[in-house]
Amino acid sequence: MNRNGPASAAWELLLPAASAPARTRGRSLQAALREAVRSGRLAPGTRLPSSRDLAADLGVSRGLITEAYEQLTAEGYLRSGQGAGTWVGAAVRAARPPARDLAPRLPGARADFVPGTPDLSLFPRSAWAAAHRGVLAELPHQELGYPDPRGLPRLRTALAGLLARRRGAVADPERIVVVSGVAQATTLLGFALHARGVRTVGVEDPGSPQHDALYASAGVTAVPVPLDGEGIALEPLRASGVRAVVTTPSHQFPTGIAYSARRRAELLDWARSVDGLVLEDDYDGDFRYDRAPVGALQGLDPEHVAYTGSVSKSLAPGLRLGWLLVPESWAEEIVERKRTMDLGHPALDQALFARFLERGDYDRQLRRCQRAYRERRDALAAALDEHFPGSEVSGIAAGLHVIAGLPERYGPEDRFLARVTAAGVAVRPLSAYAHARAARDGTDTPKRIRLVLGYAHIPPARIHEGVRLMAEAATG
Ligand SMILES: Cc1ncc(COP(=O)(O)O)c(C=O)c1O
The missing domain is CATH 3.90.1150.10 (Aspartate Aminotransferase, domain 1)
Structure with a gap:
């Protein structure tokens, strides 16, 4: 392989990941490649070595490289063409720091x-109880006072690690707000949009009725935008005149499609062109059964995407615990809203979840x-x-x-x-x-x-x- 061209750049950047333990090597390679593209170390248009060459140089199996190329192509970081190889996509920005059906279960249904709802019997009671005991034993008295409205620094740091590692998000702890679920994240965003004079928000059609109801409670009206086979349809989105849109790109609710790489890039182009905001509801992004989950849209353009998720599908909706990652230009306003809404998320719950994350229990x-x-x-x-x-x-x-x-x-x-x-x-x-x-x-x-x-x-x-x-x- 030519050691002086882009191929050697890729080779060097990936070297540490290539020597990660076998179990995590594939994921590490993907994370290193994603980070190299984001940070601009692999510039847009850079052609990557063939999977065979790169695998040989790194001393890893070719399958791992093919998988990394496929994954990052699906996420929109890389582009590939038939017989034309793989190169770094142009749209990537350098990083700067009743669907949802809440109806009660039918009593007596056969x-x-x-x-x-997830399987609530899978709730990890003993690990949770151990974390609870540990936190009560170690938490300094002053941490039982009013918490930082953004959330405990310890939890935000642990969440930043989780979201970067598992969802490819650009997760700066300073821009994470701990919330009581996607629902509260949505309401906070609704109020912040309203305060900026925004009165309409695009929603996927079909989509979650919950989105409409939550935005309506903030005085923002949902404007349905149809889907096509690749995700939310761009022409109707443009024609709607909205400047903010709610999406579920990793696994659209309810149709179950994943947005195509092309649609992800087009959606971000649209957001930039109207100086708008894409709201990414990653409600079940951790569960993908046939391959690694496609990374969060937020990772491609953290300044135009507000990302939210929660433990409602992975632990239990009754915990009312989630997170919101906001663009820098929205952070102050959102945090102020959170403060006036409830003076911050319960401190003990946050410390408990931080410990749960840190000890690998959540994984x-x-x-x-x-x-x-x-x-x-x-x-x-x-x-x-x-x-x-x-x-x-x-x-x-x-x-x-x-x-x-x-x-x-x-x-x-x-x-x-x-x-x-x-x-x-x-x-x-x-x-x-x-x-x-x-x-x-x-x-x-x-x-x-x-x-x-x-x-x-x-x-x-x-x-x-x-x-x-x-x-x-x-x-x-
Ligand atoms: C589309 C969608 N978003 C978000 C959520 C989770 O909301 P929360 O985190 O407030 O429990 C659900 C849960 O059913 C959902 O279906």
Whole structure:
């Protein structure tokens, strides 16, 4: 390999990651490459060595390099063309420091596929209790006073590490605000937008009704923007006139698609062109079953993206604990809003979660959930295959729900829903998450029934039984 060109630059930058322990080597290589692009050490347009050459020079398997190139291409950091190799993308900026369905579960339902809840029995009670004891023993008295409205420095530092490592976010602890979930992050952003004279925000259609309701509570009206196969559609977004838009790019809720690299870049171009803001709701970004999760959009342009996530899918929604990463120009305002809203997040909870993160307990929990949910997703797909021949599961292998398309013979949708509900099976159709009146009212009901099926909270055997019941009711 030519040691004087860009290839040698890539080689040197990746050398430390290449000697990481085998278990984490792939992830380390990806993180090092991402950081090299972000920091500008690999300039836009730089052509990268072939995977074969780079693998040979680093002494790692070629598969790890191919995987890193694919991952960073999907995230928009790299570009590749057929036979044209791989190069650093142009759009990357140097870094500077009822979908969400909160309806109570149907009491007495024989099977409940309503999406939105993780398996609460996987909550790590003993590790949590140990962290609690540890924190009570070590926390200085003064830390029980009013906390910094941004959150405890110790927790923000631990979160910054987590979000950089797992989600590829540009996570400066100074710009993290600890909040009581994505819901509060959304409300804070809504108030801050309103204070700047913004009265409308784009939302994905179909999308989470929760977004609309939360922005409305801050006096900001949601403007539905349709999706296409790659993510939120750009032409309607431009035509809508909004300057802020809420998105779920890693795993769109509810359709389950991941935004394409092209759409991610286009969306950021749009945000820059209108001096606007993309609100990234990374509600289940940690759960991807077929490959490494696509990194956060925020990592590509931290000045135009506000990123939020929470422990609601990974630990329990009842903890009411989340984080918001804001662009520098929004930070002061958001922190002031947080202060006036509740004088800061409960200190003890924050210290506990910081300890939980620092000791690797959170990573362990994510791995545990990942294993369980992947198995459940597979069980659901197999049960649908068996009991609804001709059905199709769509969306990426990720998160806590799937979209199941059932063949026309099970329709029409309202009759199907009436039958399965009467049999004690709780399900939500995709049409329930559409903003457009026609789709919601059923006046343009598609022939194929499309269901949003949550599976994470149901053990595999019960998933199978639930799908069997649903099929029996639908055909009975
Ligand atoms: C789209 C979406 N965003 C965010 C959340 C989580 O919100 P919170 O963190 O406030 O519990 C959910 C949970 O159901 C969701 O479906």
